[in-house]
Amino acid sequence: MNDKKSVDIIQEALFSSSVFKEGGERTLNQSYIPEYLNFREDHIRRISQNFRELFASERGGYSGFSxxxxxxxxxxIGKTVTSRYTVDRIQSTAEKYHLKLYTEYKNxxxxxxxxxxxxxxxxxxxxxxxxxxxxxxxxDILIRRLNSEQAYLxxxxxxxxxxxxxxxxxFVHLSEEFGMEHRISLIMISRPTEWKVALSSMVSQxxxxxIHFQPYNYEETxxxxxYRSELAFKSYALSEDIVDMVAEISDQTKNLRHGIETLYRAGRAADQMRIDEITPELIRRAKNDVYPEMRADILEELNPHELFATLSVARRLHHKGITATTIEHSFKNYRIICEEWNATPNGEAAFRNYLSTLEAIGILGKVTKGVKGRKGVRARLTIHDxxxxxxxxxxxxxxxxxxKNET
Ligand SMILES: Nc1ncnc2c1ncn2[C@@H]1O[C@H](COP(=O)(O)OP(=O)(O)O)[C@@H](O)[C@H]1O
Ligand SMILES: [Mg+2]
Incomplete structure (x- = not known):
C-alpha cells in the first residue's frame, strides 16, 4: 500500500459521517456522568442530606464530621453514577461556600x-x-494535610x-485513629448479598x-x-422502535448497562459498516456481545471441570430469589453435572480449587462471613453481573x- 492511500484511509476514518453526534460516543462510556439522572431524585436527596453536617458552619456551629x-x-441500576453525580455536586457546593473538600472515586x-x-x-x-x-x-500524611488545610475528604x-x-x-476507622477531628467520610457501594454477608457485620455500628437501590421498571428504563440515545446519536440515526427494543433487552436483565452497551456497540457497528441508521439487526447482534464481563473467549480459558463448577453455581442461582449459594451445595450439583456430561467428578479439594480460579477470573464471587471464635468460615458463592x-x-x-470435537 502506498503512503498516500493510507493517509486517505485515516482521513476518511476520522472525518467520515457517523451515527454518533459530535462527542456523542463518549456519552455512552461507563464513566460518563449525564446531566440529568431521572428516577433517582430520592436517592440523590438522601445521599446529600447525610452530608448536611459538612455545611453546618454555614448555619452556625460546626461539629466534627465523619x-x-x-x-x-x-x-x-445507577448506584455508581448516582453516587458520583451527587458527590460532584456536593463538591461544587462546597467550593461555593469556600469549604475545602477533596473528593475521590475508587473502584x-x-x-x-x-x-x-x-x-x-x-x-x-x-x-x-x-x-x-x-x-x-x-x-498520617493524609490526616496532617487535611488538618493543616482545614480540609475534608x-x-x-x-x-x-x-x-x-x-x-x-x-477505612472506616481511618478518621478516628489519627487526629482529633473527623475529616474523612466514606460512601461504600456493594451488592446486597456482599453487604449483608460480608460487610455490614463488620462496620454496621x-x-x-x-441506602438501597431498586432496579428500574420498564417505563423508567x-x-x-x-435520553441517553438523544445524547449520543444524531436524530436520524435511530428510531423510537429501536429504543423500545433496547429497553426490552435492558429490562430483561434489569440492568441498564446492558442497554447502554448495546446502543454503543450497535452505533460502532453502523459506523464500521458505513450505514447511517441503526437497524434492528445491528441491535440483535450487539446484544449478543454485550456481556463484557463475559467475553466469549473466557470460556476457552477454562477446563471442563471449571466449566462444570461454574454451571453448578449458576444452576442454583437461576432459581428466582436466590442470590448466593454454598460450596457444599454447589459441590453436590457439580457431581450431578459431571454425570450428565459423562465425566468423572473430582474431589472436594479440587472443586474448591476450581472455585478459586473462577473467582480470580471474575466469573464467580465468594463472600465469606467470619464467625467469631471459630476457625472455619462459611463462604457464599455469587456470580458477577x-x-x-x-x-x-x-x-x-x-x-x-x-x-463433540473431542470424540
Ligand atoms: N437515572 C439514570 N439516568 C441516566 N443514566 C443512568 C441512570 N441510571 C443509570 N444510568 C446509566 O446506566 C449505566 C449503569 O449504571 P451504574 O451506575 O454503572 O450502575 P451500578 O453502579 O448500579 O452497577 C451507566 O452507564 C449509567 O450512566
Ligand atoms: Mg457500579
Missing amino acids: INLAITGSAG CWTTRTKTSILRSILRDQFGVASRGFSDEEST LLILDEASVLNQKDIRG RISDV RKILG VPAAILIERIEVFLAKQL
Missing part, C-alpha cells in the same frame, strides 16, 4: 487494597509520592466488598445510613435509554461443541 454511607443494590476492582488506594489519593490529590510508605505513614469506595476485611475496617440464565446457556452450548 459520615459513612453504604449503598447497596444489584448491577446496572476497588481496579485499586484493590487500602495501601494502593491511600497511595493514589496522596499522589493524585496532594502530589505526594508515597511509594514504600506503610499505611500508617500514608494515613469524601471517598467513594465502589465494589467495596473486593477489599479484604482488614482494609474495610481500616459506624454506618450512618444504608425506556425513558432513561431514550452475567445473568445465570445466560451463563448456563453459553456454557452448555460451549461444552457441547468442545466435547
Whole structure:
C-alpha cells in the first residue's frame, strides 16, 4: 500500500459521517456522568442530606464530621453514577461556600487494597509520592494535610466488598485513629448479598445510613435509554422502535448497562459498516456481545471441570430469589453435572480449587462471613453481573461443541 492511500484511509476514518453526534460516543462510556439522572431524585436527596453536617458552619456551629454511607443494590441500576453525580455536586457546593473538600472515586476492582488506594489519593490529590510508605505513614500524611488545610475528604469506595476485611475496617476507622477531628467520610457501594454477608457485620455500628437501590421498571428504563440515545446519536440515526427494543433487552436483565452497551456497540457497528441508521439487526447482534464481563473467549480459558463448577453455581442461582449459594451445595450439583456430561467428578479439594480460579477470573464471587471464635468460615458463592440464565446457556452450548470435537 502506498503512503498516500493510507493517509486517505485515516482521513476518511476520522472525518467520515457517523451515527454518533459530535462527542456523542463518549456519552455512552461507563464513566460518563449525564446531566440529568431521572428516577433517582430520592436517592440523590438522601445521599446529600447525610452530608448536611459538612455545611453546618454555614448555619452556625460546626461539629466534627465523619459520615459513612453504604449503598447497596444489584448491577446496572445507577448506584455508581448516582453516587458520583451527587458527590460532584456536593463538591461544587462546597467550593461555593469556600469549604475545602477533596473528593475521590475508587473502584476497588481496579485499586484493590487500602495501601494502593491511600497511595493514589496522596499522589493524585496532594502530589505526594508515597511509594514504600506503610499505611500508617500514608494515613498520617493524609490526616496532617487535611488538618493543616482545614480540609475534608469524601471517598467513594465502589465494589467495596473486593477489599479484604482488614482494609474495610481500616477505612472506616481511618478518621478516628489519627487526629482529633473527623475529616474523612466514606460512601461504600456493594451488592446486597456482599453487604449483608460480608460487610455490614463488620462496620454496621459506624454506618450512618444504608441506602438501597431498586432496579428500574420498564417505563423508567425506556425513558432513561431514550435520553441517553438523544445524547449520543444524531436524530436520524435511530428510531423510537429501536429504543423500545433496547429497553426490552435492558429490562430483561434489569440492568441498564446492558442497554447502554448495546446502543454503543450497535452505533460502532453502523459506523464500521458505513450505514447511517441503526437497524434492528445491528441491535440483535450487539446484544449478543454485550456481556463484557463475559467475553466469549473466557470460556476457552477454562477446563471442563471449571466449566462444570461454574454451571453448578449458576444452576442454583437461576432459581428466582436466590442470590448466593454454598460450596457444599454447589459441590453436590457439580457431581450431578459431571454425570450428565459423562465425566468423572473430582474431589472436594479440587472443586474448591476450581472455585478459586473462577473467582480470580471474575466469573464467580465468594463472600465469606467470619464467625467469631471459630476457625472455619462459611463462604457464599455469587456470580458477577452475567445473568445465570445466560451463563448456563453459553456454557452448555460451549461444552457441547468442545466435547463433540473431542470424540
Ligand atoms: N437515572 C439514570 N439516568 C441516566 N443514566 C443512568 C441512570 N441510571 C443509570 N444510568 C446509566 O446506566 C449505566 C449503569 O449504571 P451504574 O451506575 O454503572 O450502575 P451500578 O453502579 O448500579 O452497577 C451507566 O452507564 C449509567 O450512566
Ligand atoms: Mg457500579
